[in-house]
Structures are given as C-alpha cells and as structure tokens.
Amino acid sequence: MRNETIRSDITVVGGGLAGVCAAVAAARLGRKVALVQNRPVLGGNSSSEVRVWVCGATAHGTNRYARETGIMGEMFVENQYRNPDGNPYLWDMVVLETVLTEPNLSLYLNTDVHEVEADGEEEARQIRSVTGWMMGSERRIRFESPIFLDCTGDGLVGFLAGAKYRLGREARHEFGEAWAPEVADDITLGSTLLFYTKDAGHPVKFVPPSFAKDITQTPIPLKRVIRSGDSGCHYWWIEWGGELDTVHDNERIRDELSAVIYGIWDYIKNSGQFDADHMTLEWVGSIPGKREYRRFLGDYTLTQNDILAQEPFEDRVAFGGWSIDLHPPQGMYATESGSKHLHADGNYHIPFRSLYSANVSNLLFAGRNISATHVAFGTTRVMATCATIGEAAGTAAALCAELGIAPRELSRLHTPLLRQTLLRQDASVLGVANEDAADLARSAKLSASSFLSRLAAESADEAYPLERDVALLLPADPGLAGTIEWRLDAAQDTELTVEVWSTGRPENYVPAALESQTTVAVTKGDDQWVPVRLVWTPEEAQNAFVIIRSNPLVQLYLSHTPLTGLLAFERGTAAGVSKDLEDHDDSQPVVEWSMKRLVRKTFCFRADFATDAYRPEHILDGYKRPYGGPHLWLSEPMARDAQPWVELEWENEQVVREIQLIFNDDVNEDLINLHHHRTPFEIIPELVKNYRLETQDPAGNWITLITETGNRWRKRVHRLETAIPVKAIRLVVEETSGSRQAEVIEIRVYE
Ligand SMILES: Cc1cc2nc3c(=O)[nH]c(=O)nc-3n(C[C@H](O)[C@H](O)[C@H](O)COP(=O)(O)OP(=O)(O)OC[C@H]3O[C@@H](n4cnc5c(N)ncnc54)[C@H](O)[C@@H]3O)c2cc1C
Incomplete structure (x- = not known):
C-alpha cells in the first residue's frame, strides 16, 4: 500500500458530466487540475454503467434554439459523428477522450474520496485536502489545492467539510413555490436501474430467479408502458426509493429495482402478451442511477419562480430549458403519472451565486447538488444542463486560482470577467454579448462578398x-x-x-x-x-x-x-x-x-x-447563438457566390497570433448521446467544411495563412506559429457540409 499527495490548482471530485466539464474548463484555462472519480468510467449517470441518455435544454425537441455549446456542445457534436447509433461504450470514449486530451488535467479513476480535511468556524470553513482510496491499486491519495469542486452528485465532499445543505422538499411558503408541498419533508426523487434487450435471432427462454417480483401484483402493468424491444432509458420509470434515504438505503433500493427488472422481463417473456420469443437480455445495470440527494446552500437558491420567470440574473453563467420534471414519491408503484412537467416559455438562466458554498469559502459545486430548491432542481438536474453548470463552475474555479481569491469574491468583483471568459471558450450565456477588450476583431471594419437578403x-x-x-x-x-x-x-x-x-x-x-x-x-x-x-x-x-x-x-x-x-x-x-x-x-x-x-x-x-438578419456585421455583434434573431452571416447561395468571403480590415496594422472562428452547428437540432431518436446526418449540414484564412501582403495581394479541409466542428482556433502584422484578414468558404450558403457566427482575433 502507498500513501501519496497530489498538489494541484483545483481538485474536482466526481466524474459525471458536471465534473468532467468543470475539470476540462479549468484545465483549458491553464490551471493544473486533478479529477477524481470513484468508478472506472467517466460520465456518471450517462456512462455505460448506468446508461441514462443525456438531455438538456432542448427538452427532446420541445424547446427552440436550446442545444448547449461549450464543452457539452463539443461532446454532443462529436458523439453524433462517431456514434450515430447511440452505443453507450462509444459515448464513454467521447467523454474519456475529452478529458485525456487536456495536458493540464490528471485523471484519477477508481478513487473514492471519503475523507475531507477542513477547518474554520461554521460560517467560514475552508477545505485543506480531500483523500481518496484508489481501488485495486492500494493507493491512498491525498489531494491538496486552494479550490475544490464537489461534483459527486450526492455531495459527500461538501458534507464532510461542513457545507450547509438541504435534503428533501421545501415547504411551499418558504419560496412561494406552487409545486412545493404544503409542509417540508424528506422526500426525494428515487433511483433507477436500466436494462438493454436484443433480438437473438432464435428462440430464447427466460427462467426468472426466485427473487424476481411478480409485477402483476403491482400497478406497473396498468400504469406504466411496457413494450418488447425497448431498452435503456425507455425504462426511466423503474424508479424507487424516493421515500427512503437514497444514499444510506442504496443497497436495499438496488435489490428492489433488480427484482422488478427481472419481474418485468418475466412478464414480457412469459405472460404471452408480447411478441418476445427471440428477445433476450443484453445488459442489466447494477449501479443504481441516483437522481437526488443533498442540495448545497449557496449565496442564492434557485426556485421554481426563477425558472418560470426566466429570471435574467445579473450573474447568469449557464442556462437550462428542460421542464420542471418531478416524479411521485412512490416511483414505479405510484398509480399517478410517472412524471409531471412544467415548462418555462423558453430557456432560463442559472446564477453563479448558486454554484458556490455559503459557508465553505473555497468550495464550488456543479451538477444535481447546486443551490436550488427541490422544484427548481427538477429541471436543472438534466445532464447537459449539469454540464454547462460544470463548465461555468470550472471556469470560475480557474479564475479564483489565477487571481488567488475565493468564489464569493469572484462573484462580487469579477462576474463580468467570468462571463466574458465563458463566452471566449464558446459556452453560452444567453443575452450576454462579447465585450472582450483583447479581441481585435471588435475594432475591425467588416465586409463580405455577399449576404442573403x-x-x-x-x-x-x-x-x-x-x-x-x-x-x-x-x-x-x-x-x-x-x-x-x-x-x-x-x-x-x-x-x-x-x-x-x-x-x-x-x-x-x-x-x-x-x-x-x-x-x-x-x-x-x-x-x-x-x-x-x-x-x-x-x-x-x-x-x-x-x-x-x-x-x-x-x-x-x-x-x-x-x-x-x-x-x-x-x-x-x-x-x-x-x-x-x-x-x-x-x-x-x-x-x-x-x-x-x-x-x-x-x-x-x-x-x-x-432582411438585414444575415448581414456580415452580425459576425461582430457579440452574440454566439440565436437571441431575438439568428446573429450570424449568411452569404448568398454558393450557386451564385461560389467562394463567399468575409473580410476584417483595420485602419492600423495589428499584431495577430490567434484567430477564432465560430461556425453554425444549428443549436436547434436536438442531438442526443444514446438512442432516444436519430438525427439523420453525422455532421451538421450548416457547418463550414473547407475554408481558408488569408491576409494581404504589402502589395495588397491575398496570401493564404491557413487552409482547412474536412472541418466538422463549430469552434476552430488557429494559433499561428508566430505573431504577424496584418491590416486585413479574410475567411474564404470553399464548401459546407450541406448548407447552400456560407454560415459564420463569430470571428475573434487575438494578439
Ligand atoms: C434513471 C435516471 C433517469 C434520468 N433521466 C435523465 C434523462 O433522461 N436525461 C438527463 O439528462 N438526466 C436524467 N437524469 C438526471 C441525471 O442523470 C442526473 O441529474 C445527473 O447525472 C447529475 O449529474 P452529476 O454530474 O451531478 O452527477 P452524476 O451523474 O451522479 O455523477 C457523479 C459522479 O461522481 C462520482 N462520485 C460520487 N461520489 C464520489 C466520491 N466520493 N469520490 C469520487 N467520485 C464520486 C460518481 O461515481 C459519479 O460518476 C436521470 C437520472 C436517473 C437516475
């Protein structure tokens, strides 16, 4: 056995999508990050160990222009290319690769954190270290850093540090929430095991184990939808434990869920009501997917009313759009609907003050444990939203580490910096425009070969x-x-x-x-x-x-x-x-x-x-996604303008090292990582495929700086080997992935 100490700028505990995005965001900003995950696979509930499909603000195509950008957006688009069938293992690979390609990020899998060293008065606690046991390796690892993120879902790190939290449902009067119960209680959403089935191509028998539940003695056959051929998250309603303690009763809950899964399969195979002779079980989950446990108290608690009012917080750093989606306490045994849904009229905003602890000065959190009421959590809990929250919290952590300040100070003094940093990284902060003083493009004059009018x-x-x-x-x-x-x-x-x-x-x-x-x-x-x-x-x-x-x-x-x-x-x-x-x-x-x-x-x-909606000036209007209009440049169809270009020109020579391009990856398209539905194309058609960047020589001739073919991403950063003096830069679009015209959202230029 070994004892080790790892020192980083930031320690992120929990490798679900919130933790992954937090760690990657901080690492991309140059901070040294340790990501500690207690299981062998990243992705949390979305991983192949649990197989919940990743939903977000699009709400299965209900909400408009709602798909996430930033790190979550990159993973959605990459998964769509590599994994159009929604294979859970290929999704694991996309998530793992996103982490492994970051040189500043060290990943500790199989490492269960269960010790926290913290000190200070109740109202001003500080975490000094967290310690985990790496299973199978006999390594006891102590992680030290000035900033910690609890992305464990259950909130164990914050709990051990003495962070204030809530568990269960608030009373209606506390926040004036119509969907809250009259009296506060301990009820949470329950946990779930999923299973996959397949057609074996020949008859397969099923002998149920003695512990299988006879589901005909429950409301399940009448009140839930059972279909031969369904797999995975179609069975999200196999939910139980909301009236128990979803952490301390985890083993009991798993046994009940497992008994019901075999009972459902017995019903499908042996009741004679289904065409299922050739069907067999392909995979049965063994780690209950947990929906809810602790919710930390931050400087702000997000509520149902904030969601429905789409409260435009001054410190908004992320957004969501899923419905407030709450389930009956009895889960699969309830006779009422498995879920009830309340939608805002569009995307809503999430404030930074809900992402750090009210009383542990160096603790941020992201995911299902943020500072929200039970009702508001009913929507922020979906994974692509957790991921955008993670990116915001990780970005904040990086700035705290860089500036040597605590999250609350960042919130009070540097929220504009946090938001501008998020925008530069291509995260979406709705309604906030680029004001980056370092972006040379903002002082350029724009012209284009054509625009669609x-x-x-x-x-x-x-x-x-x-x-x-x-x-x-x-x-x-x-x-x-x-x-x-x-x-x-x-x-x-x-x-x-x-x-x-x-x-x-x-x-x-x-x-x-x-x-x-x-x-x-x-x-x-x-x-x-x-x-x-x-x-x-x-x-x-x-x-x-x-x-x-x-x-x-x-x-x-x-x-x-x-x-x-x-x-x-x-x-x-x-x-x-x-x-x-x-x-x-x-x-x-x-x-x-x-x-x-x-x-x-x-x-x-x-x-x-x-229309002026597609004029080239929109490339510099500061918005990176639809917001009251499309906010991008569309050329005339390339049948008429064969190589459309857009040009940035400065009065005086600029020294340029980096050019950032944001192409249109159609954030209205509802991508999903697993098999909920199929999007017909592997590459978003609006994306520019082949392009070149040009500048002018002293004689005024255009010379090529960069030629790119086969692009399939929204954000491209071209960092030149050395900084060069330029008076003009031109982006020339040679081919798209299907769109009839060139579509460009933003160009940024840095020294
Ligand atoms: C069955 C089910 C259906 C759902 N349906 C959907 C849906 O359709 N779409 C959707 O987007 N969301 C859905 N949700 C909600 C969603 O899965 C969760 O809210 C989301 O996973 C929370 O993300 P997270 O990163 O905060 O936590 P998690 O995904 O729970 O990830 C936390 C990670 O931290 C790790 N961890 C925990 N404790 C420690 C520790 N002490 N040390 C180290 N690592 C630790 C865990 O292993 C885990 O990998 C569903 C949830 C369930 C259970």
Whole structure:
C-alpha cells in the first residue's frame, strides 16, 4: 500500500458530466487540475454503467434554439459523428477522450474520496485536502489545492467539510413555490436501474430467479408502458426509493429495482402478451442511477419562480430549458403519472451565486447538488444542463486560482470577467454579448462578398393540410414591412388569416403579443402564391412569430430546404408520449406550439422585402447563438457566390497570433448521446467544411495563412506559429457540409 499527495490548482471530485466539464474548463484555462472519480468510467449517470441518455435544454425537441455549446456542445457534436447509433461504450470514449486530451488535467479513476480535511468556524470553513482510496491499486491519495469542486452528485465532499445543505422538499411558503408541498419533508426523487434487450435471432427462454417480483401484483402493468424491444432509458420509470434515504438505503433500493427488472422481463417473456420469443437480455445495470440527494446552500437558491420567470440574473453563467420534471414519491408503484412537467416559455438562466458554498469559502459545486430548491432542481438536474453548470463552475474555479481569491469574491468583483471568459471558450450565456477588450476583431471594419437578403422557401416538397393553426418564426430585421406570399391550394373560394406576434423575450420563440392581423380573400385553385400584406416595425430587430389560422379548405406546402433563422410550428399536435409516463400541460406555449414534426422544414413562402438578419456585421455583434434573431452571416447561395468571403480590415496594422472562428452547428437540432431518436446526418449540414484564412501582403495581394479541409466542428482556433502584422484578414468558404450558403457566427482575433 502507498500513501501519496497530489498538489494541484483545483481538485474536482466526481466524474459525471458536471465534473468532467468543470475539470476540462479549468484545465483549458491553464490551471493544473486533478479529477477524481470513484468508478472506472467517466460520465456518471450517462456512462455505460448506468446508461441514462443525456438531455438538456432542448427538452427532446420541445424547446427552440436550446442545444448547449461549450464543452457539452463539443461532446454532443462529436458523439453524433462517431456514434450515430447511440452505443453507450462509444459515448464513454467521447467523454474519456475529452478529458485525456487536456495536458493540464490528471485523471484519477477508481478513487473514492471519503475523507475531507477542513477547518474554520461554521460560517467560514475552508477545505485543506480531500483523500481518496484508489481501488485495486492500494493507493491512498491525498489531494491538496486552494479550490475544490464537489461534483459527486450526492455531495459527500461538501458534507464532510461542513457545507450547509438541504435534503428533501421545501415547504411551499418558504419560496412561494406552487409545486412545493404544503409542509417540508424528506422526500426525494428515487433511483433507477436500466436494462438493454436484443433480438437473438432464435428462440430464447427466460427462467426468472426466485427473487424476481411478480409485477402483476403491482400497478406497473396498468400504469406504466411496457413494450418488447425497448431498452435503456425507455425504462426511466423503474424508479424507487424516493421515500427512503437514497444514499444510506442504496443497497436495499438496488435489490428492489433488480427484482422488478427481472419481474418485468418475466412478464414480457412469459405472460404471452408480447411478441418476445427471440428477445433476450443484453445488459442489466447494477449501479443504481441516483437522481437526488443533498442540495448545497449557496449565496442564492434557485426556485421554481426563477425558472418560470426566466429570471435574467445579473450573474447568469449557464442556462437550462428542460421542464420542471418531478416524479411521485412512490416511483414505479405510484398509480399517478410517472412524471409531471412544467415548462418555462423558453430557456432560463442559472446564477453563479448558486454554484458556490455559503459557508465553505473555497468550495464550488456543479451538477444535481447546486443551490436550488427541490422544484427548481427538477429541471436543472438534466445532464447537459449539469454540464454547462460544470463548465461555468470550472471556469470560475480557474479564475479564483489565477487571481488567488475565493468564489464569493469572484462573484462580487469579477462576474463580468467570468462571463466574458465563458463566452471566449464558446459556452453560452444567453443575452450576454462579447465585450472582450483583447479581441481585435471588435475594432475591425467588416465586409463580405455577399449576404442573403431575401427571405423565402419556395420548393414545395410536401403538402400540408391547414387543419390546425401553424406558424413560422422569421427574423424581423429591421421589421416586417411588405408582402409575404404563401404557396397553397384552396378547395373553394375562402379566406386566409395571418397574424404577426412578438415573442415577449429575445430567448423565447412563442407567441406573446399580437402585433397585427390580416385576412385576405383566396380564390379556389391549386398551387397559387397568395399575397398577404404584413406591417410590423418594432423599435429593435427581433423575431416575428407569424401565425396562419387553420382553414380546412386550404392546403399549404412545406419546403424541405431549411433556412437558418426560420422555424415552423404547428399548434396542438399530440405529445406522442403516454400521459401515464409524462404529464405535460398541453396549453403551455412551448408544448402548444410544437416544432417536433417540422424540424428543418419551412412553410413555403416568399417575402418581397429585404432582411438585414444575415448581414456580415452580425459576425461582430457579440452574440454566439440565436437571441431575438439568428446573429450570424449568411452569404448568398454558393450557386451564385461560389467562394463567399468575409473580410476584417483595420485602419492600423495589428499584431495577430490567434484567430477564432465560430461556425453554425444549428443549436436547434436536438442531438442526443444514446438512442432516444436519430438525427439523420453525422455532421451538421450548416457547418463550414473547407475554408481558408488569408491576409494581404504589402502589395495588397491575398496570401493564404491557413487552409482547412474536412472541418466538422463549430469552434476552430488557429494559433499561428508566430505573431504577424496584418491590416486585413479574410475567411474564404470553399464548401459546407450541406448548407447552400456560407454560415459564420463569430470571428475573434487575438494578439
Ligand atoms: C434513471 C435516471 C433517469 C434520468 N433521466 C435523465 C434523462 O433522461 N436525461 C438527463 O439528462 N438526466 C436524467 N437524469 C438526471 C441525471 O442523470 C442526473 O441529474 C445527473 O447525472 C447529475 O449529474 P452529476 O454530474 O451531478 O452527477 P452524476 O451523474 O451522479 O455523477 C457523479 C459522479 O461522481 C462520482 N462520485 C460520487 N461520489 C464520489 C466520491 N466520493 N469520490 C469520487 N467520485 C464520486 C460518481 O461515481 C459519479 O460518476 C436521470 C437520472 C436517473 C437516475
């Protein structure tokens, strides 16, 4: 046996997605990081040991423009390329590689931390070290650093350090939360084991073990959905332990879950109700996925009301968009729905003050243990959101280590620095623009070979009977002032009513206020373009939610050629999921107006007015994702502008060492790491594939600095061998991964 001491700038305990993103974020900022994980595999509940699929703000395609960027975004996009089938082991590999490629990061797998050295008064504790036992290696390792992150999910490190925390549900009156119980209690969400099945291609028998539960004696067959052929997270509802202590009763909970899994399989194989003769078990989980335990107290506690109000915190550093998703205490034995859901009208914000301890001065946390009420935790707990929280906390930890200050001081004095650092790393802080004084691009003059100024989608690829209200989201930049023609068939002479709605907030894509309404006469006839005059000139450019009211005599057309910045919606389509499993309030705007069946489709239309939404100036407008408009440059289609370019030009010569490019990876596309659904392409079509960066020689000739082929990423950083003097830089797009035009979100230039 060995005793060792590891000294780092930052120690991150827990290698779930929160811990991984925290550690990677800090390491990328040059800090020496130890990442300590008590199991042999990274990824926490998303790992192949547990196999929960990674959800985030997109909420399975309910929420618009909601996919995460930053480290989580990179892993989503890379997984989509390498692992379109959703193989859990390939996902493990993506996560592991993300960690292993960071030279400043040391990974300690199989190392269970269960000792914490901390001192100080109750209100001002400080962690000195944490100690873990590396299983199988007989190494007792003590980790020392000025800053610690508890990303263990259960919150053991903070607990041992004396950090204040809550467990269970707050009473309604404490934070005025409508979804909280009248009286506080110890109830949490329960834990789950999952299993995978496969078709063996020949008959396979199943003899249940004596400990299998007879599920016909429970409400499960009646109240939950059991289908032969389902695997993994389709069985998220095999949940139990919410009325127990999910940590101290973990073994008992696992045994119960295991008995139910074999009982369900016995029911599928032997009840005669399923076509399952050839089906067999491929994998059965043995580590319960835990949903909830301690939630630390930070300087701020995030609540249900903050989520629903989408509170725009001054110190917002991350965002979420999943519904508040709470489950009945009895879990799988409950007769009520397995989950009830409450959606905000769009993405919501997460403040930095919820990510560090109120009383342990050098402790940050990320993941399911942040400072949130039980109800707010119901949405922040999904893993891509935990990951963005992790990136924010890890970035904060790196700045604390660099500046030699505690998280609370960072919060009070340097929140703008924290947010600007996150943006430079390509994390998303919604509504916060680039103000990086070091970014030379911000003082450049911008020009481009062309830009798209026409809003139109003309190719009729699919007929769409107008049996329900539908809508099209359009950038109103500077406004909508003119005529939009709609391509349609009319079975008889009739009328068409079109309304323009504003969306309420830049981060929302739902109808909030009626701005104008027009009704026009339509004469009987097929495939006609019907003009509708729309006038809406808001003071600031923003999105318009254009509703076409239902008319069973009319058939619209859908184009299958997507155009960035446009989204199509239909009203009141069925959720597609049994209410026994998911109870959503169908009148909530993001549910009521669904885009799920219309992703990458657009109702055929053409506008006779020009838009500024795609002008090259948007490359320097500071925003890296849609926010009240698309915020990017779109060239004319490359059929007309074969090698579109955008140029940054300075009045005086600049010394340049690094050029950062952000391409469009369509954050509306709902990517998922495992097999919930398939996105049809491995590389996001809007991404620029081949490009070159050029500068001018003293004679004014363009010379190539960098040529890149086969790009499949959103963020590219080109660091030149030596800094060079330039007066202009040009990005020339040679080919995209499918988009008809060049699409560029941001260019940054550094010395
Ligand atoms: C069955 C189930 C279904 C769910 N459904 C979804 C879903 O569909 N999509 C979704 O995104 N989220 C879902 N969730 C929620 C989500 O999985 C969790 O909220 C999320 O995993 C929390 O992330 P985390 O990084 O905080 O914690 P975890 O994923 O729990 O990771 C914590 C890590 O820390 C390690 N650790 C713990 N203690 C120590 C220690 N003392 N020393 C060292 N390492 C330690 C653990 O081994 C673990 O790997 C579900 C959860 C469950 C259980």
